[in-house]
Amino acid sequence: MDKITKVEIITRPNKFEELKDALNKIGVMGMTVTNVMGCGVQKGQTGNYRGVAYTPELLPKIKVETVICEVPVELVVETAKKVLYTGKIGDGKIFIYEIANVVRIRNGDEGKVALNNQP
Amino acid sequence: MDKITKVEIITRPNKFEELKDALNKIGVMGMTVTNVMGCGVQKGQTGNYRGVAYTPELLPKIKVETVICEVPVELVVETAKKVLYTGKIGDGKIFIYEIANVVRIRNGDEGKVALNNQP
Amino acid sequence: MDKITKVEIITRPNKFEELKDALNKIGVMGMTVTNVMGCGVQKGQTGNYRGVAYTPELLPKIKVETVICEVPVELVVETAKKVLYTGKIGDGKIFIYEIANVVRIRNGDEGKVALNNQP
Numbered sequence: 001m002d003k004i005t006k007v008e009i010i011t012r013p014n015k016f017e018e019l020k021d022a023l024n025k026i027g028v029m030g031m032t033v034t035n036v037m038g039c040g041v042q043k044g045q046t047g048n049y050r051g052v053a054y055t056p057e058l059l060p061k062i063k064v065e066t067v068i069c070e071v072p073v074e075l076v077v078e079t080a081k082k083v084l085y086t087g088k089i090g091d092g093k094i095f096i097y098e099i100a101n102v103v104r105i106r107n108g109d110e111g112k113v114a115l116n117n118q119p
Numbered sequence: 120m121d122k123i124t125k126v127e128i129i130t131r132p133n134k135f136e137e138l139k140d141a142l143n144k145i146g147v148m149g150m151t152v153t154n155v156m157g158c159g160v161q162k163g164q165t166g167n168y169r170g171v172a173y174t175p176e177l178l179p180k181i182k183v184e185t186v187i188c189e190v191p192v193e194l195v196v197e198t199a200k201k202v203l204y205t206g207k208i209g210d211g212k213i214f215i216y217e218i219a220n221v222v223r224i225r226n227g228d229e230g231k232v233a234l235n236n237q238p
Numbered sequence: 239m240d241k242i243t244k245v246e247i248i249t250r251p252n253k254f255e256e257l258k259d260a261l262n263k264i265g266v267m268g269m270t271v272t273n274v275m276g277c278g279v280q281k282g283q284t285g286n287y288r289g290v291a292y293t294p295e296l297l298p299k300i301k302v303e304t305v306i307c308e309v310p311v312e313l314v315v316e317t318a319k320k321v322l323y324t325g326k327i328g329d330g331k332i333f334i335y336e337i338a339n340v341v342r343i344r345n346g347d348e349g350k351v352a353l354n355n356q357p
């Protein structure tokens with residue numbers, strides 16, 4: 001079976017439309033979006049505000065998950081990086097997972113073909 | 120260690136109760152449900168509405184995750200397919216992952232037994 | 239490449255602050271939090287309330303995901319168990335996954351270093 005991969009992108013909510021359009025252009029149509037809250041390493045700031053120590057705040061983020069097979073993982077990652085890069089803290093993170101299988105319920109397709117753009 | 124698997128089902132929100140009951144009947148009690156937004160391949164429609172091209176809209180979906188060990192993956196998948204199939208676009212997708220381990224916090228159970236129905 | 243692991247903790251929402259502080263103290267700063275609904279095995283109760291059978295109710299839970307490399311998985315699990323344990327039903331569950339790779343968008347870091355606390 002061909003390798004099936006999930007690319008999970010966690011980034012600023014206001015970047016979603018641009019990210020979706022860029023992914024659509026490289027042939028990535030299927031995706032799942034979740035509103036999440038997150039904190040990254042924020043350069044390890046534990047913070048100290050007017051003498052009060054604080055731990056990093058949770059910020060609203062979106063998680064965009066896309067499971068792919070034919071489109072190369074590297075192309076998805078490079079596309080996301082191009083759209084999401086500002087060079088500022090909080091640009092986001094990408095996590096990559098292996099997936100064991102995928103099924104399209106409408107027609108019973110499994111594996112690679114379940115990710116295709118088929119009737 | 121026995122193989123532990125996550126079955127992730129993304130489908131129409133109004134199908135949840137029926138899906139949960141069907142899973143409960145085959146012995147799958149533990150599950151986690153998230154409200155998500157999604158688009159699938161939608162037969163590759165990029166769309167064109169009154170001359171304006173559009174990309175697939177995000178629709179509200181639910182993500183149902185269940186981590187299993189004793190109940191066979193195939194039975195969970197077949198059960199979900201039976202409940203969720205309409206033959207129309209958007210019936211949903213099932214993603215299958217391997218899980219490295221599971222812990223029940225209340226009693227420290229790990230692995231297969233942490234998924235059992237035990238005191 | 240060093241092994242990258244996701245620890246996913248599903249527990250009571252009101253435990254979040256305490257859990258985050260405990261994780262921060264062992265050097266785990268990055269995390270993603272999702273509001274979910276869940277049911278566990280609940281000792282297999284199918285339930286019967288005034289003669290009406292019911293299936294386990296969904297309860298509001300939080301899902302805390304943290305992807306780690308240098309901090310040992312066992313330490314994260316022990317820390318979560320210490321904070322979340324009450325001995326009562328519903329203390330929560332921990333799922334452990336292997337991750338294939340991680341990318342920090344701001345500077346292109348990949349793998350282990352993308353999880354570090356770096357400028």
Ligand SMILES: Nc1ncnc2c1ncn2[C@@H]1O[C@H](COP(=O)(O)OP(=O)(O)OP(=O)(O)O)[C@@H](O)[C@H]1O
Nearest residue numbers: 038039040041042089090091092268269304305344
């Ligand atoms: N180790 C991690 N585990 C789980 N989620 C993480 C982790 N690191 C980051 N995230 C998620 O990704 C979001 C974006 O992270 P962020 O871009 O701040 O990463 P970072 O490593 O702190 O990089 P930067 O220094 O550029 O801010 C976080 O809000 C959080 O939801």
Ligand SMILES: Nc1ncnc2c1ncn2[C@@H]1O[C@H](COP(=O)(O)OP(=O)(O)OP(=O)(O)O)[C@@H](O)[C@H]1O
Nearest residue numbers: 030032066067106157158159160161208209210211
């Ligand atoms: N490749 C994918 N990656 C991540 N999520 C996906 C993917 N494909 C589908 N999904 C999720 O599953 C939901 C349901 O997908 P859907 O049933 O429309 O799949 P499909 O492949 O388009 O099949 P159909 O042609 O029957 O509509 C989507 O809204 C999205 O949340």
Ligand SMILES: Nc1ncnc2c1ncn2[C@@H]1O[C@H](COP(=O)(O)OP(=O)(O)OP(=O)(O)O)[C@@H](O)[C@H]1O
Nearest residue numbers: 149151185186225276277278279280327328329330
């Ligand atoms: N097998 C499972 N698959 C997916 N999610 C699960 C599973 N079991 C539990 N969960 C999630 O974890 C949450 C907390 O589970 P819970 O603590 O009730 O586990 P449990 O095994 O029933 O243990 P206890 O007997 O201590 O209640 C659930 O509400 C659900 O969101």
Ligand SMILES: [Mg+2]
Nearest residue numbers: 040041042090
């Ligand atoms: Mg950050």
Ligand SMILES: [Mg+2]
Nearest residue numbers: 159160161209
């Ligand atoms: Mg579709």
Ligand SMILES: [Mg+2]
Nearest residue numbers: 278279280328
């Ligand atoms: Mg329970």
